[in-house]
Amino acid sequence: MAKRIEVSGLHAYYGGVHAIEDISMTIEPRSVTAFIGPSGCGKSTFLRTLNRMHEVIPGARVEGKVLLDDEDLYGPDVDPVAVRRVVGMVFQRPNPFPTMSIYDNVAAGLKLNGVRRKSRLDDIVEESLKGANLWNEVKDRLNKPGAGLSGGQQQRLCIARAIAVQPQVLLMDEPCSALDPISTLAIEDLIAELKSRYTIVIVTHNMQQAARVSDRTAFFNIAGVGKPGRLIEIGETSKIFTKPEQKATEEYITGRFG
Amino acid sequence: MTTDTGVSTTAAAAGGRVRDAAIGTGRAGDKIFASAARGSGILVLALMAAIAVFLIWKAIPALQKNEAAFLTSEEWNPNAQPPRFGIAQLAFGTVVSSLLALAMATPVAIGIALFISYYAPRSVAGPLGYLVDLLAAVPSIVYGLWGLLVLAPRMEGVSGFLNSALGWIPLFGGDSPGKNSIFTASVVLAIMILPIISSISREVFLQVPRAHVEAALALGATRWEMIKLAVLPYGRSGMIGAAMLGLGRAMGETIAVAMVLTFVPGINWHILEDGGTTFAANIANSFAEATETGRGALIASGLVLFVITLIVNMAARAVVARRKEDA
Numbered sequence A: 001m002a003k004r005i006e007v008s009g010l011h012a013y014y015g016g017v018h019a020i021e022d023i024s025m026t027i028e029p030r031s032v033t034a035f036i037g038p039s040g041c042g043k044s045t046f047l048r049t050l051n052r053m054h055e056v057i058p059g060a061r062v063e064g065k066v067l068l069d070d071e072d073l074y075g076p077d078v079d080p081v082a083v084r085r086v087v088g089m090v091f092q093r094p095n096p097f098p099t100m101s102i103y104d105n106v107a108a109g110l111k112l113n114g115v116r117r118k119s120r121l122d123d124i125v126e127e128s129l130k131g132a133n134l135w136n137e138v139k140d141r142l143n144k145p146g147a148g149l150s151g152g153q154q155q156r157l158c159i160a161r162a163i164a165v166q167p168q169v170l171l172m173d174e175p176c177s178a179l180d181p182i183s184t185l186a187i188e189d190l191i192a193e194l195k196s197r198y199t200i201v202i203v204t205h206n207m208q209q210a211a212r213v214s215d216r217t218a219f220f221n222i223a224g225v226g227k228p229g230r231l232i233e234i235g236e237t238s239k240i241f242t243k244p245e246q247k248a249t250e251e252y253i254t255g256r257f258g
Numbered sequence B: 001m002t003t004d005t006g007v008s009t010t011a012a013a014a015g016g017r018v019r020d021a022a023i024g025t026g027r028a029g030d031k032i033f034a035s036a037a038r039g040s041g042i043l044v045l046a047l048m049a050a051i052a053v054f055l056i057w058k059a060i061p062a063l064q065k066n067e068a069a070f071l072t073s074e075e076w077n078p079n080a081q082p083p084r085f086g087i088a089q090l091a092f093g094t095v096v097s098s099l100l101a102l103a104m105a106t107p108v109a110i111g112i113a114l115f116i117s118y119y120a121p122r123s124v125a126g127p128l129g130y131l132v133d134l135l136a137a138v139p140s141i142v143y144g145l146w147g148l149l150v151l152a153p154r155m156e157g158v159s160g161f162l163n164s165a166l167g168w169i170p171l172f173g174g175d176s177p178g179k180n181s182i183f184t185a186s187v188v189l190a191i192m193i194l195p196i197i198s199s200i201s202r203e204v205f206l207q208v209p210r211a212h213v214e215a216a217l218a219l220g221a222t223r224w225e226m227i228k229l230a231v232l233p234y235g236r237s238g239m240i241g242a243a244m245l246g247l248g249r250a251m252g253e254t255i256a257v258a259m260v261l262t263f264v265p266g267i268n269w270h271i272l273e274d275g276g277t278t279f280a281a282n283i284a285n286s287f288a289e290a291t292e293t294g295r296g297a298l299i300a301s302g303l304v305l306f307v308i309t310l311i312v313n314m315a316a317r318a319v320v321a322r323r324k325e326d327a
């Protein structure tokens, strides 16, 4: 189910602003890849190019190639809607649909995919909520609004919603930044479980988190204000955190940055 | 969530936090503001009470002389001796024409708002939105003239067609579909209330949080699916509020309706046929020649219109409030 992503020569722009420059990397399937780097270096922007969410911002555009198991996501015949059904996304701030129940939130993507049978929906909703470690907390109130959950529960609800459609890839943009340490650990455990089935990419500002959950780490940086962000290096997490090849990486990781 | 529209904001502002403001820190600015706010609040209430008292005081003598049942009679002869008048046909014309106008205008208005907010390229959306807003600024007399001179002659064919195709529906039945009918009036009303419904809906759509839109898109929703998942649920109470404001405007509209309709006494369920009148149109048409009692009767009918509008407003607010709780 999980797929490999190969990015080559990727640039992203916001109108006239060149946000990221010439990024090439391979993201391995069934593993967790962490993106780290200073604020504004383009981690979110790059992440959003991987499921064609970048272009929903007015004036934003992308150049370059993103291959998902040899299929170019930016090919001329590719429908961005189809891409997003295969590459799921979890945002920094939990964003369940506020008017929908917990159940309907998880079922939303399934219904888009044409799943209508109640029994099948029930099964997948349960399975997804279990997958997101939320089932026990919500099984008695599936019909209550999703907005009534705590922040950490809402974020796990969003993860359940994303995995319910069984994507090939799961992108997470600082999924724990709005959460307390307990919820953070719950989500990190969840990521560890999910990686056996999905290709996972996670953006994080938390070095320990990157070290704990990821197999590979990519470090991004900007040369200066107004310059586009670049990929400095990518490698095994253990190697990036102990013997990085680039000086900038070492400085960032050891906190001697800037 | 702030999907408040005019319907709900006015009362919240008037009755809401005036007293809390007085529990300030006691600084001079706070005190001045608190008394100014309280003063304006009281002034509004006093004005409303004064108007109500005046109207009721004018209406009572006429109602006492009335020989017909005021609420149920179809007659309107307040200038006769003895005066006989009732509001049944006025209420019928008002409610039917406004509801019909609402039914025609709301889907179109929301469609326009969705198109401007989510489909049109930016170069089209701006001017189009401006144009729709401009429609709201056209004086009703212009709509009246247009309805009478341009629309009504063309409605004859439409009415005839509806009558032959849908004549089995009682409202569209009858033998002589015409052009100065309640149906024509409601088409004019629909056009008049379109801009207000559309621009309020657009305001609401603009407030839909980016996070909800992106949540839907990231799940692989098409644009229309995104609208169903994120935009419409968020905007629902606002759209209801917008429709109710439009309904209120349609019920109170005077001159355009008065110009389009030809007066034929009595309730006619066949709305494609000429005839029908509304509260406001009736007041405009007969106030000038009315006797003392006639004026009292018209004022009484105006009070009924006021009550109906109030009920619509409260119903709208109840709907909006209940929907919010659900959310």
Ligand SMILES: Nc1ncnc2c1ncn2[C@@H]1O[C@H](COP(=O)(O)OP(=O)(O)OP(=O)(O)O)[C@@H](O)[C@H]1O
Pocket (backbone or CB within 6 Å): A014, A017, A019, A037, A038, A039, A040, A041, A042, A043, A044, A045, A046, A057, A229
């Ligand atoms: N919607 C936007 N319109 C214009 N420029 C944007 C937009 N979003 C981001 N940018 C710019 O693109 C650059 C990269 O931003 P991005 O959000 O990708 O950084 P980031 O690495 O995710 O930062 P953070 O760690 O703070 O989340 C920044 O210079 C930012 O100002």
Ligand SMILES: [Mg+2]
Pocket (backbone or CB within 6 Å): A043, A044, A045, A173
């Ligand atoms: Mg970011």
